[in-house]
Structures are given as structure tokens and as C-alpha cells.
Amino acid sequence: MSDEHDHHDHGPEMPDDAGSQALAEALRSSFAIVKIVMLLMVFVFFASGFFQVGPQEKGVILRFGKPVGEGQKALLSAGLHWSFPYPIDEVVKIPITEQQIVMSTVGWYFTTPEQEMSGEELPAGVSLNPAIDGYVITADRNIIHTRATLRYHIDDPIRYVFGFASASNTVQNALNNALLFAAARFTVDDILLNRVNEFREAVRQRVTDLTEAEQLGIIIEQCDIQSIPPRQLQSVFSQVMTSRENRNKLLIDAQSYTNRILSQAGAQAVSLTNAAATASANYVKSINAEAARFGDLLPYYQSNPSLFVQQTFVQTMGQVLTNVQRQEYLPTHADGKPIEVRLMLNDKPPEPKPAPSP
Amino acid sequence: MKRNILTVVIAAVLVLIFVLLLFVFQVRQSEVVVVTTFGRPVSNITEPGAYFKWPWPVQKVYRFDQRVQNFEDKFSENLTSDNNNLLTSVYVGWKISDAKAFFPKFAGGNVPAAQRMLESVLRSAKSAVIGHHMLSEFVNANPQDLKFDAIENEIEQAVETQLSTNDCGISIEFLGIKRLGLPESVTQTVFQRMTAERQVYISRAENDGKAQAQIIQSAADREAADTINNATAAAIRIQGAGEAEAAKVLPVFQQNPELAVFLLRISAIQQSLNQKTTLIFDERTPPFDLFTSLPTNSPSH
Numbered sequence A: 001m002s003d004e005h006d007h008h009d010h011g012p013e014m015p016d017d018a019g020s021q022a023l024a025e026a027l028r029s030s031f032a033i034v035k036i037v038m039l040l041m042v043f044v045f046f047a048s049g050f051f052q053v054g055p056q057e058k059g060v061i062l063r064f065g066k067p068v069g070e071g072q073k074a075l076l077s078a079g080l081h082w083s084f085p086y087p088i089d090e091v092v093k094i095p096i097t098e099q100q101i102v103m104s105t106v107g108w109y110f111t112t113p114e115q116e117m118s119g120e121e122l123p124a125g126v127s128l129n130p131a132i133d134g135y136v137i138t139a140d141r142n143i144i145h146t147r148a149t150l151r152y153h154i155d156d157p158i159r160y161v162f163g164f165a166s167a168s169n170t171v172q173n174a175l176n177n178a179l180l181f182a183a184a185r186f187t188v189d190d191i192l193l194n195r196v197n198e199f200r201e202a203v204r205q206r207v208t209d210l211t212e213a214e215q216l217g218i219i220i221e222q223c224d225i226q227s228i229p230p231r232q233l234q235s236v237f238s239q240v241m242t243s244r245e246n247r248n249k250l251l252i253d254a255q256s257y258t259n260r261i262l263s264q265a266g267a268q269a270v271s272l273t274n275a276a277a278t279a280s281a282n283y284v285k286s287i288n289a290e291a292a293r294f295g296d297l298l299p300y301y302q303s304n305p306s307l308f309v310q311q312t313f314v315q316t317m318g319q320v321l322t323n324v325q326r327q328e329y330l331p332t333h334a335d336g337k338p339i340e341v342r343l344m345l346n347d348k349p350p351e352p353k354p355a356p357s358p
Numbered sequence B: 001m002k003r004n005i006l007t008v009v010i011a012a013v014l015v016l017i018f019v020l021l022l023f024v025f026q027v028r029q030s031e032v033v034v035v036t037t038f039g040r041p042v043s044n045i046t047e048p049g050a051y052f053k054w055p056w057p058v059q060k061v062y063r064f065d066q067r068v069q070n071f072e073d074k075f076s077e078n079l080t081s082d083n084n085n086l087l088t089s090v091y092v093g094w095k096i097s098d099a100k101a102f103f104p105k106f107a108g109g110n111v112p113a114a115q116r117m118l119e120s121v122l123r124s125a126k127s128a129v130i131g132h133h134m135l136s137e138f139v140n141a142n143p144q145d146l147k148f149d150a151i152e153n154e155i156e157q158a159v160e161t162q163l164s165t166n167d168c169g170i171s172i173e174f175l176g177i178k179r180l181g182l183p184e185s186v187t188q189t190v191f192q193r194m195t196a197e198r199q200v201y202i203s204r205a206e207n208d209g210k211a212q213a214q215i216i217q218s219a220a221d222r223e224a225a226d227t228i229n230n231a232t233a234a235a236i237r238i239q240g241a242g243e244a245e246a247a248k249v250l251p252v253f254q255q256n257p258e259l260a261v262f263l264l265r266i267s268a269i270q271q272s273l274n275q276k277t278t279l280i281f282d283e284r285t286p287p288f289d290l291f292t293s294l295p296t297n298s299p300s301h
Helices: A002-010 A015-047 A113-118 A157-162 A167-183 A188-194 A196-213 A231-303 A305-323 B002-023 B099-105 B111-130 B148-166 B184-247 B250-254 B257-272 B289-293
Strands: A050-053 A057-063 A079-082 A089-095 A100-103 A143-154 A218-228 A326-330 B024-027 B031-037 B040-045 B049-052 B059-065 B069-072 B076-079 B085-096 B170-181 B278-282
Touching: A050 A057, A057 A157, A089 A157, A100 A167, A143 A167, A143 A188, A143 A196, A143 B184, A167 A196, A167 B069, A167 B085, A167 B148, A167 B170, A188 A196, A188 A218, A196 A218, A196 B170, A231 A305, A231 B184, A231 B250, A231 B257, A305 B257, B002 B024, B024 B031, B031 B099, B040 B099, B059 B099, B069 B111, B076 B111, B085 B111, B111 B148, B148 B170, B250 B257
Parallel strands: A326 B278
Antiparallel strands: A050 A079, A057 A089, A100 A143, A143 A218, B024 B049, B031 B040, B031 B059, B069 B085, B076 B085, B085 B170
16 A cells, blocks of 8 residues: 555656665565564564473473483473474473273173163173173182272383383283283182282282383382172072071070080089088088087986986977977877878968959 | 675575475384385384485385384184183284384285284184193192293294294284183083082081081080089088098097987987978877876776
């Protein structure tokens, strides 16, 4: 637009010179704009080299494709950094501090997460289809289901990211292999009951060994295992549990019977010996008393035995008869024959019958 | 002048960039590069960095992934040496070790083609190795008899040997068994066997519980009886000691045994006829003999 204005303003006086001068003027100002734009572009070009590394990640700068720095020094921690823009430098960000989780894929029967959440799993068939149902074979050639969850963090990000096309798949395969390997050494009862922790430790050890041998650059943090008998055999397995519990209960009952009967016997024994000691002491005491009485009475007896005997006996009978509850005196018949007496022996008299209601 | 120098510098920089774009290429970390001269592979670059080449159409650059790649074969059935059908799946970590050899083998470095080759090598290696081992070498509670690691190593050796014969520029980094399984019909027999085994455990637990309980209880009974018998014996000993003690006073009574016997009998009567006693007697018992011995005209006297 400005060109045309110039043309019209100065045109009539110096048409040729003015025109070329105006063109030169215009070109000069265009160049100035282009220069500014170019400077701006250069500035933007270098400014685009700033990048940010988040708290959960590490950055690596690849200069002409090669990491800048060796080993741990190559890792940029969280913050603002600068690199040459592409194609000189390339920034790769690697998640590192967060925990990585992989789950095994081979040991479990066919189920989807939705089914598992809702608890509505497909009913188990009579056999396991190798195409879809996973399981492991135990050392005693039995079949059980087991699955593992492995937590790890990345220790050497350069190795983890640039060494493997899919490092987490590699970890997962190591975990699958570890499950098989551990199951191949443990019997079904060891895995499910007796040596659960040892089994988990064996899986963990194997995963650690494999990932170290493969130089995956990870550190295993935790390995959780879940094992169940095949669903087809769930009832018979739980019957075994019940029968074992019953057995333990029988043993506990027998033990408590032992405790009870032994303490009873102990108490009875003590009371037996105590009673014997008391009786014996009483006996000794009474015989001594008798002896003392004997010594006292002997002179009287010797003075007139018959009279003494009669007197003592009658006196004693008198005493005794006052204590006695009931006394029956049965005179003999006039003809001297004894009278027949029948006794009904009963400790307690029978309860009197309630009076019949009118 | 000043403007000219600036122009020359800018022009030189632009030319330099253009030349660099034509003559220099990058090898990224994790990449391996094959440079071909008129289609013939001439060099093999595994170290990352910037490198020189002649521009197209003289030299061309082919890039490959140098990272370890996962490959898993199909879950397939093989026969063990003791005639068990065993299903196995193996995972392999492989990588392109020699891109110059790899490149012409698989139509310009076609990775799926390489995996197909790997699969067939793996299949034959697997069936050969599994055929030499018994099932009990795959699973065994005894660590000496378990050959799990050895089997994996043998498969890896076999695959590596075949690959080096083929000279296809692939190396095996690691190999392991991913899945083990039995044919579907066999799982059913295994279930039956496991059920039978469980039932043995059930009856064993029941019988064992009863037997153990009986043993414990009878031992307790015996111990209790022992305790009471010992106590009874001790009681008898105590009584005997008392009687021996009592016997010491016998000489006193020997001064006049008749009186002694009489007194003892009197004591006995006193003790036995204490309470809750019903006493029945006739007229001959003193002092009631008085009833008869009174002077009457009864015929008996």
C-alpha cells in the first residue's frame, strides 16, 4: 500500500528515478523486517531448548543420538533444563521414582477383571482348557492356580529404556517363569498351607536372579502371591481343612480331658492321704487316751472286778440310750420263745403324701 | 563492507547446514545402523553418535532397533521321554547383534520375518530338548532331580547353535519357559487323582485324630489311676505307722487284758451308738434285765 502512495505522491516529478528509489526503499525496509524475524526465529530456536523434568521422572539428553554423560551422571533430575534443539539434541523423559507393577499372566484360570470385581465368575468346567485357563504344575504333579504381583522400581533408566524394546514385558516373563519354577519345586500342600512364605520367597528370589542376569536395571521391592486349589476341587480341599480342624479339636479336647482328670486325681490323692493321716492321728490319740483311762481305772477294777464291770456297763448303757433316737423294748413271750421282728430299712422316711383335695 | 561480511557468514552457515544434512547422519542410542553403498551393506554402526556418509544415491542408511525384543512362541504340545504330553511356551529375549548380516537375510530387515524364522528354530529346538527329558525333570520336589534350569539352557544352546549356523545376525540374550501345561483331558485325570489324594488326607486326619486323642486320654487315665493308687498306698502306710504308734501303748493294757477288752468294748458301744440309731433289745440286756429279774411269779424264773 505504501508503495502506491509513494508512487502517486512523487510520481509526476521524477517518474523513473523516483520509482526505483522507492523500490529500493521498500526492499530495504522489507529486509529490516526479515532480519528482525530471522533474529526472532533464532531466539525462538534456542529458547525452545528449555524443558522441564517432573518430580516423578528423570531426563536424558541425547546429543546426536548419544546420551550426554555416563551412567548416573546422564540423568537430569526434576527442574528446568536446557538442551540444543532438535536435530542436535533430543530429550527423553523416563518415569523412575514411581513404583512399577506387573502381574503374572500364566497361573490363573480364565476370568476378566469385571467378573472378579462383581464376584460372578464363570462356573468351572470339569477340565482346564490350556488355551484360556492358566495353572501351574506342582512338584507332586498336581494342578493349582497361583498368581503374583510384583512391585519394582527402575534403578538404571538408561538400561531399562534403551536396552529393551519392552522392559515391563521382560519383567513379566521373568515373573511368569519364576512362578513356574517355584511351583515345580513345591508340593501342593506346601504352596497352599505349610510353606506359603517359603514359596513366595522362592518366586521373589527367582525373579531377582533372572532380572539381574538379564541386566534389566530394576530393583525388586515386593512380591505378593495368591494361590488357590482348582475350583473344581474346592469342596474336597475344604473338607481336608475341616477334617484337620476336627482332628485338632479332638486333640485339644483330649488334652483338656487329661488336665481335668489329672487335677481331679491329684485332689483325690491329697484328700486320701490327709484322711489317712487324720484317722491315724485320731487313733493314736484315742488309744493313748484309752491307756490313760485304763491306768486310772485299773485300781478300781482290781478291788472288785465284777462290781466294776456291772457298774460301768449299766452307766454306759444309760448314756447311750439317752442319745439313741428310738428305742424298742421287746419282752419275750411268756413261753420263752423270741418274738419275730421285721425291719424295713430306709435312710429317709418317705415324703408324706399331699392330702387329697376335697 | 559490513553488510557483505554478514551476508557471507549467513550464506556459509546455510551452506554448512545443507552439507551437514547431506553428509552426516545420527545413530541414536538403542539403534544399530547399516550403511549401504549402491545397495551393498558396507558398515555396521552400533555406537550412538553422528557419522559421515556419502549423500544419496551413493550411500543409504538403514536403521534397526538394537534393544532386546521379546518373543514368545505358541503354547504347543511335545512328548517327553517318558511319553507324557507336555504343553510349553517359551519366551526369548533376542536382539540384532550383527545388522550387516541381519539386513540382507530378511528382505531389508523385516522383523516379523525374523520372528517367523525364530519361531521355527525354537519349535525344533524345543521338541528335541523336551523329548530327551522326563516330566519328573520339569517338576520335582527334590532339587537334585529338577532339571528346569538345565532344560532352559539346553533349548537356548540349541537355538543359538542353529542361529549361528544360519548366520542371521540375531543373538539370544535369555530364554525361559513361560508356561507349562497338560492336555485338557489329562487335567481331568489329574483332578481325579487329586480328589483321591485329598480323600486319603481326610480319612487320615480323622483316624489319626481319634487315635491320638485315645492315646492321650488313656495315658491320662493311667496317670490318674497311678496317682490314686500311690495315694492309697501312702494312706495305708500312714495308717500302719499310726497303728505301730498305737501298739506302743499295748504293754499298758497287758497289765490287765480283761479290763482292757472290757473298756474297749464300752468305747466301741459309745462310739457306734451315737445318733440316728434305732436300738432293739430284749429283756436280757442290762440294765433292762431288771424287768425280768424283779421278783415276780413269772414261769421263766
